[in-house]
Amino acid sequence: MDTIAATIAFLLLMSSSAAAIRAETQPPKQKVTLGTSLSTNGTPWLSPSHLFAFGFYKHDRGFFLGIWLVSTVEETVVWTANRDDPPVTSNANLQLTVDGKLILIEKGQEKLIAKSNGTASFASMLDSGNFVLYNNNSQVVWQSFDHPTDTMLGGQSLPCGGQLFSSLSGTNPSTGRFRLKMQDDGNLVLYPANTTDTARDAYWATGTDDRHGSPKNRLYLNNTGLLQIRNRSDSNIKDLHMLGGSNLANRSQNIYRATLEFDGVLRLYAHVYNGSGKKIALWPDGSACQVKGFCGFNSYCTFNDDQPVCNCLAGFEFKDANQETLGCQRNSSKAECTSEKDSLAHYNMALMNNIEWEDHPYFEAEMSEEEECSSACLADCSCWAALYQKNRCKKHGLPLRYVKRTGLDEPVPPMAFLKVGNSSLTNQKPISTQPAPLIQSSSNKAVVHVIVVILIFTLFLCSMIAISSHYMYKIRVLSYKRLAETWNLGLNEEVALRRFSYNELKRATNHFKEELGKGSFGAVYKGALYKGRRLIAVKRLEKLVEEGEREFQAEVRAIGKTHHRNLVRLLGFCAEGSKRLLVYEYMSNGSLGQLIFGDQRRPDWEERVRIALNIARGILYLHEGCEAPIIHCDLKPQNILMDEFWTAKISDFGLAKLLMPDQTRTFTGARGTRGYMAPEWNKNTPISVKADVYSYGIVLLEILCCRRNIEINVSEPEEVLLSGWSYKCFVAKELNKLVPWEAINKNVLENMVKVALWCIQDEPVLRPAMKSVVLMLEGITDIAIPPCPNSSSM
Structure with missing residues (x-):
């Protein structure tokens, strides 16, 4: 009997798959021709049996473009275009242009919806829920099934490497907090969004991985509710759900969908034509409390009347x-x-x-x-x-x-x-005691006399104070005037940033005559204030469109309120019309890059260790010493300057990212300098202060070895990448190769290299915080053996 049941199931699967293939490859019955447009209040483009609709659906703040299952009970959205864009207004318009492009037009702005790999001749909404663009030979050039959001429909596959992302909430279709991935190793896994593909982050998996082969598995949902994992030869690997459940009549007449919902649970539904849907399976099989990340940081999941709720830790x-x-x-x-x-x-x-x-x-x-x-x-x-x-x-x-x-x-x-x-001290109510009167008398006349005497004395005292204050003011005005220049030179800089006029800085720099250096957004000039008694460096932003203005505001916000001996001091700024200038303290000994990479003076070992510790303390202040954490984003030797006492100071905060006081991670576009950027900049993951820790690790190796991280002219190929070569020397106990010209303490060198290798780990969670880095460099904390940083291996 088991063999007969399996045979029937296989035949049903093959027949439904063949029917789906014929339906997708045959020319559609209803066509959307070139030049056709659709407005937000217009009739959507319907499938032949009016099962699915493609068009604009209503949202609280406007309209989204998508596909939904038409039903007399409720409409279920199964796909949304550009889901992370804001909803459009009622004036938006969708158009299949005469040159075969599907574009969204709003307020004169065009946005491409379907990037076809060929010129489209017509489109069609199919009964499978798939919206397809065809060329003039009725061949598919684009289809919504290839770009799923949070839902799979009957006849649809999730290919190897494909992912579903949950919606943000039941009413917000934007990308949410969970994802389902069909991994390259053949395993189907549920993760929180923005995590790595590691077992530590997974909360459900099919266990179909095969690390020794090349399975290229795919997830497939057929038209009868059979959800399977199939390999590259289309053989069944695992059944997740069989044939739509025993309580569903007319399985082939139902519409099936698998949706990763906003709570992180993958649910399989069956919809009766023009009727309501019924949940028939879910993964993981249990509550939302089994979903990692259902409750955010520092909270845990419990139940209240069978409903999952989040609670904060103590x-x-x-x-x-x-x-x-x-x-x-x-x-x-x-x-x-x-x-x-x-x-x-x-x-x-x-x-x-x-x-x-x-x-x-x-x-x-x-x-x-x-x-x-x-x-x-x-x-x-x-x-x-x-x-x-x-x-x-x-x-x-x-x-x-x-x-x-x-x-x-x-x-x-x-x-x-x-x-x-610590809990606040218990507020004890003080014992109330009524003070004894100063003068006790049964005579009203005596009381009046006392009051009069007190008033006269008070008036006399106030007069004397007023006269004295007037003369003291007169005397001090002259003193204040004499000290005004000294005030501007010193204390005023300690209190707040000074706003300079453009002409004042033009005079101070002798019409921007002496250039100290040039960056991506402008040049830096040497200048002098207060009759040459205070040297300054003036950074003039030249590309003042969007990037220059962003850099100017980022730099002022980032270091305007900071004060640390290892940060270059921002003295003031100028913002007149389109002119943007920043005024810094002058650093007389140039950059760290010139010092360690130049041919002149190479600092000795003790000095290099001191410089490395100076930089670490400056980064620690940015991460933990400010009111809100600051991610520098562009740490490199060229952005570390040396003052007259050869103290290292971090500069150039144009790319810095400010976090909220209690924020630890943020999403932002890639920024920084290649070779010093942490691996997470190239991934769709949030950025934390650990990105600066990675950059510091690279800089630390460059300081120790007095060479760049990437050098082409080397004797051995393995020495091209300093970070990878350092790890190989560390494992081989041949660290003396890194600094062959200098006799130094091998234990100190080994500890410094271990700190650097911990800092450049690929996973941010493995990198130490800057506080731990400082303690390790100071010799206070023991340093464990670091693993191999993958991105640094040759």
Whole structure:
């Protein structure tokens, strides 16, 4: 009987697949001809049986262009064009142009919807839910099935490497927080969006991977509800769901769809023609609390009347009370912590049982008691949470990812310790005591006399104060005038940025005569203020369109309020009409690049170590010492300048990215200099301060070896890429090859190289924070053996 059932299932699959292929390859019955247009209030382009419609559907803030399942009960959207663009207005228009392009026109602006690989002659909305462009030979040149959003329909495949992305919410079709990927290794996996394809981030998988072969698997949903994984020879690898369920009549008359919904669950639905839909399967098989990332950072998932809800960890509160899935932030301000004494003064530890999270600790050790683990975290300024289980203590920083509750029946449940701000002292109500009157008298006349005397004395005292203040003002006015120039030269720079006039800077630079250097947005000139007593460097932005204005504003915002001995000081700026100039303190010894790559003076080993530590402290201040974290984005030797005492100072904040006070990551376009950019710049992933840590690792290797990261004229091919060569020398214990001209302490060199190799790890989570980098460079913290940085291997 099992053999007969399998044979019937296979025949149904093959017949439905053949029918789908015939339907897609035969010329369509209803055609949308060239020159046809569609407005937001016009009739959509319908499939022959009026099952699906292509056109504009209504949204709270306008209209989206998409495909939906036509139903008398409810309309289900299955595809949206340009889903991350804002909704269009009611004046938008869709047009299949005479030259075969499908474009969206709004306010005179055109946007291409379908990038066909050939000239289209007509279009058609098919009963399969696929919108297709055909050439004059009725061959498909573009189809919506090749560009899925969050949904697959019957007859549609998700190819090897293809992904579905959930919507942001039930009413917002923009790209959401979860993705389904058909991986190259043959495994179908669910991940949170913006994560790497690693098992640590996955929360459901089919287990169909084959790392030794080349499976090229695809996910296929046929027209009878059979959801399968099939290989390149179209053989069945695994059935995820069989033939639409036993409670559904007329399976071949239903419309099936698999949708990755906004809560991260993949659900399979069956829709009766012109009727409602019915959920028939879901993955993962359980609740949304099994979805990693359903609740954001520092929060965990529980149930309230069978509905998943997010809760904050102790010491945290929701970022947005109306959107609890966005995660939680600290409910108290972060105190300054430089030592164990500071941590003990401002924080204590809160215990939460049966709570754990999936992330790499930055420290792990055996401890016999949970109190020892809690105390170790409390005394550590870098530790914000600790997990204790089976005599193992793991320290973690923030944020905490993938927090979850464990089963109450677990034999050795984990204990989570959270560092929270000290609770405020109990407000005790003071004992109220009525002061005794100054003068007690039963005579009203005596009271009046006392009041009169007090008023006269008060009036006399006020008169004396007024006269004295007048004469003191007169005396000091002259002194203030005499000190005005000194004030402008010194203290005024300490208080705020000064706004210069263009003519003033033109005179200071002698009509921009002496050029110090030139960058992508303009040149830097040497100048002098206050009769030559204060040397300055004036950066004049020349490409003032969008990029120049952006750089100007970014630089002023980034370092206008910063003050650190390892950051170049911004003294003021000029913004007159289209003219934009920045005024810095003058750095007399040029850039670090000239110092370590030039042919003149090469700094000795001790000086190079000091310079590396100076730079690290400056980056640490940008990341943790400012009111809001600053990502420099363009760290390289040319942007590090040397003052008259050979102190290294970080400069050029034109590409810097400011975060919100409690923000740790952000999306932004690629910026920086090739060779120093972290790998995540080239991926669609959020950027954090760890991007600067990567750049610092490259700079540190260049400082140690006094050569560029990429050198063509070398004796051996393996020496072309410094980062890769350094790792090979480290593994082979031949670090002396990196600095053959100099006799130095091998242990110090090894530690410095290990720090650099940790900094240039491909995964941001493996890179240390700059605070840890400074501690390692100072010799306070032990340095573990770093793994091989993949992007640096030859």
